[in-house]
């Protein structure tokens with residue numbers, strides 16, 4: 001396989017299969033739902049629609065797109081650690097936070113390891 005194909009396979013492999021591992025740490029009855037929620041966090045890439053060009057393989061998305069900004073990332077990290085149970089907030093917000101952090105890490109490796 002060519003280098004660009006490998007980069008694509010690793011990027012989307014992490015996006016789709018990366019959430020499988022953290023999903024295992026959710027209670028048994030919530031694992032599948034947590035996985036789908038983490039997959040759904042790929043929707044943050046909607047912010048690429050605001051950029052021109054929409055996709056640029058040589059551009060670092062982290063710190064460029066609004067939902068990939070460092071402020072947004074800080075919120076995603078905090079979302080992973082909030083005491084949802086204690087505050088009686090929905091448990092799946094943690095899955096959203098974890099999914100978003102994984103998404104950012106995937107985007108980060110796409111630029112830092114392959115460029």
Ligand SMILES: [Zn+2]
Pocket residue numbers: 044045061068103107
């Ligand atoms: Zn992204």
